[in-house]
Amino acid sequence: MIREIHVFKDGQTLFEDVIVPNRDLDTNAVMMLVSSSTKKLQEWKIDSMEIERFRYVYMNSHDTQFIITMDRQASLMKVNEAMMNMVSKFMTVFESVLETDEWKSTDFSPFGVAFRHLVGRIPVKLCLAGHGGTGKTTLLELATLPSQGPPQEYVPTFFGDKAMLKADFDPYVFSIFDLGGQDRFVQEWGKIIRAGSMVVIVSDSTKDNIAWTKRVAYPVLKTELPYARCIAVANKQDLKGAMSPQEVGRKLGVPAYGMQANQRDFRQRWLGLLKELAFETCDFKIAAEIEVD
Ligand SMILES: Nc1nc2c(ncn2[C@@H]2O[C@H](COP(=O)(O)OP(=O)(O)O)[C@@H](O)[C@H]2O)c(=O)[nH]1
Ligand SMILES: [Mg+2]
Known part of the structure; x- marks a missing residue:
């Protein structure tokens, strides 16, 4: 960028x-x-x-x-x-x-x-990083396909799904990558998104998922994208027992924002968040500076 x-x-x-x-x-x-x-x-x-x-x-x-x-x-x-x-x-x-x-x-x-x-003319690369099933594909669709409802079926994604997004981000245009969260793909993230300026860490706001994110995703993000700016999405806030965004953020060591990716009402919030990340008007963390305990 x-x-x-x-x-x-x-x-x-x-x-x-x-x-x-x-x-x-x-x-x-x-x-x-x-x-x-x-x-x-x-x-x-x-x-x-x-x-x-x-x-x-x-x-x-x-x-x-x-x-x-x-x-x-x-x-x-x-x-x-x-x-x-x-x-x-x-x-x-x-x-x-x-x-x-x-x-x-x-x-x-x-x-x-x-x-x-x-x-x-140079797309800003944004990477959706997170375990399978946390809502990355749903977020991608929520951002890019306003005319269609987000998919309600779970379909595991192979790595490299990508979409261009032109919204209210002038002069920037985003290129969003939905990275598959299967453990065996995580090592490939760096290659796919080498020139990624921004990372959204997607969590389903559960304890297990946060543990996976820190154990599997963080080492790759920190080595492959050390200078990228990161935020977290505390997705699935509608589910019973979901941790609050504050708690997700505290546990991940990255500012987290609550989301319900399968609800179209959240589209403006999601796009607004992406814009704030691009223009650095929200709290974020540089990947290399994320603390892992
Ligand atoms: N209850 C609930 N389900 C969601 C939400 N976001 C996504 N999902 C569902 O979670 C499942 C996995 O989502 P998907 O986007 O395929 O996850 P991915 O593997 O990270 O790409 C799908 O069935 C989605 O409809 C949410 O905020 N709340
Ligand atoms: Mg997916």
Whole structure:
């Protein structure tokens, strides 16, 4: 997921667009550091550096520094491509003003539309992780098939089910993976969702399931997707004996949100939660920082 773009020239900001603000780092300090490295790059070369869970992809063209901030746990290849496209588009419009002093009085803000368009072309990968039968497929369908009722039959899923989701997440488009929760598939999660920015841990709010999640799913998530942001869904809140979302969250060590995936009334809540996770406006936990006792 691309989070921010900054364009500098002679220490001035020509353009910036911050879609998801970085609350973990001092952005000005990071930009100073990255732009000084960017200035040393040859024309049209791309390089990147990582800091914590963020990656900074940068390019220098016409003595102008372009810096994209992305989730570290996302496809660098796709962002490199987006960078190339973006700088080409930028130069198509602004090359001549950059070659004289005219840039000092140019309004670069119209570039925002093209930038957001490029951002939307890289799907944000979201992984539904949890044991078989907890409601992953139901959640996927709840999000993506508003015209059909969620399936009431239990059909075990083979790994790799995937759906595109375009809702009220502009400029982002999600690509959601429903990972089969059979124990023998769990080791494959990393391969399927290597570039996953976000993880929703799905639990049916029972004690056994929480134990399974911590024992089987956590080691894989923590090694394969250490920089992904995670929340938990405490599903099946309608069932007798379901643990409360607070308790599920406390036991899992990840903020948990109550859900009833087989009820269409919960669709708005589910989509709202996904949006909050993408824009980082809800409580979440970075996979590497989840505590396992
Ligand atoms: N009672 C109840 N059943 C649910 C809920 N969510 C899903 N289910 C049912 O649980 C079963 C397993 O769901 P499924 O989505 O196939 O689980 P998956 O293996 O994680 O993909 C299905 O029969 C669903 O209809 C819920 O909130 N409450
Ligand atoms: Mg399934």
